[in-house]
Amino acid sequence: MKNKISRRQFLQVAGASAAALLLASCSGNSASSVSSSSVAPSAASSVAASSEAASSAAASSEATSTVTTTGKTLVVYFSATGTTEGVAQTIADTVGADLFEVVPSDPYTSDDLTWTNNDSRVSREHNDEGLRAVALESTDVDGWDDYDTVFIGYPIWWGIAAWPMSSFVAANDFSGKNVVPFCTSVSSGIGQSGDLLAELADAGTWLDGQRFSRGSSESDIASWIAGLNL
Known part of the structure; x- marks a missing residue:
């Protein structure tokens, strides 16, 4: 016996499929989607590195000023x-x-x-x-x-x-x-x-x-x- 789904469940699945199709049409292709996702870690790393460098510079400046x-x-x-x-x-x-x-x-x-x-x-x-x-x-x-x-x-x-x-x-x-x-x-x-x-x-x-x-x-x-x- 086949499982039945409610109208509400059907609309949720349909809505999710439509959203996926819309996202795919905006991104153009799967390659650009991968590319955009790979930028985020790089940017995060850059921000983290900049923050670490700033902290190091501040520490060095503080050490220098106390001598x-x-x-x-x-x-x-x-x-x-x-x-x-x-x-x-x-x-x-x-x-x-x-x-x-x-x-x-x-x-x-x-x-x-x-x-x-x-x-x-x-x-x-x-x-x-x-x-x-x-x-x-x-x-x-x-x-x-x-x-x-x-x-x-x-x-x-x-x-x-x-x-x-x-x-x-x-x-x-x-x-x-x-x-x-x-x-x-x-x-x-x-x-x-x-x-x-x-x-x-x-x-x-x-x-x-x-x-x-x-x-x-x-x-x-x-x-x-x-x-x-x-």
């Missing part, structure tokens, strides 16, 4: 390719410090920095210590005596601080200052570079330094500074 130092702070840096400059700028922004760039009177070119070439400038200077006394445009910092904390930044050359920084350190009196070395390199650590500069200065309280790579983030730098307890 402070006692007294007036200066960031001195020598940058051969721009990497050290980027870290120095981030440090200055993080603690509200002034910046001073160490600039050789005879700037280094990209050819000068080709350390794999024995005839390049840095190779010749490395092989002959007498050539490392690099003349600088200036070693005088306005208000030098007013700074309580000085960050000293440089790239690592052959395991030590790039020698233009040595020229700056030798020309200034670090008495009464907290000095924080930092360096940049592809793979080498900071090694004894900070200790050697401290010996050259023979004054000031020199803290342990830190090495940064090109990919170091602002939050990495801010976390390091927060741990210094300056």
Whole structure:
């Protein structure tokens, strides 16, 4: 015996079928329907990613804004390719410090920095210590005596601080200052570079330094500074 359906059930089924036909005619074909449904997860993911990025940026900004130092702070840096400059700028922004760039009177070119070439400038200077006394445009910092904390930044050359920084350190009196070395390199650590500069200065309280790579983030730098307890 066949099952019977009521008039009401018949109208519900008919209405659903009509709605399905109308939806199919509006969408055009099944492919466009699949395409439109696949956009939704992508959009949702994009919104979620944007929200996560915004939260991360806010957290980084909050961490940066809470880092402070006692007294007036200066960031001195020598940058051969721009990497050290980027870290120095981030440090200055993080603690509200002034910046001073160490600039050789005879700037280094990209050819000068080709350390794999024995005839390049840095190779010749490395092989002959007498050539490392690099003349600088200036070693005088306005208000030098007013700074309580000085960050000293440089790239690592052959395991030590790039020698233009040595020229700056030798020309200034670090008495009464907290000095924080930092360096940049592809793979080498900071090694004894900070200790050697401290010996050259023979004054000031020199803290342990830190090495940064090109990919170091602002939050990495801010976390390091927060741990210094300056």
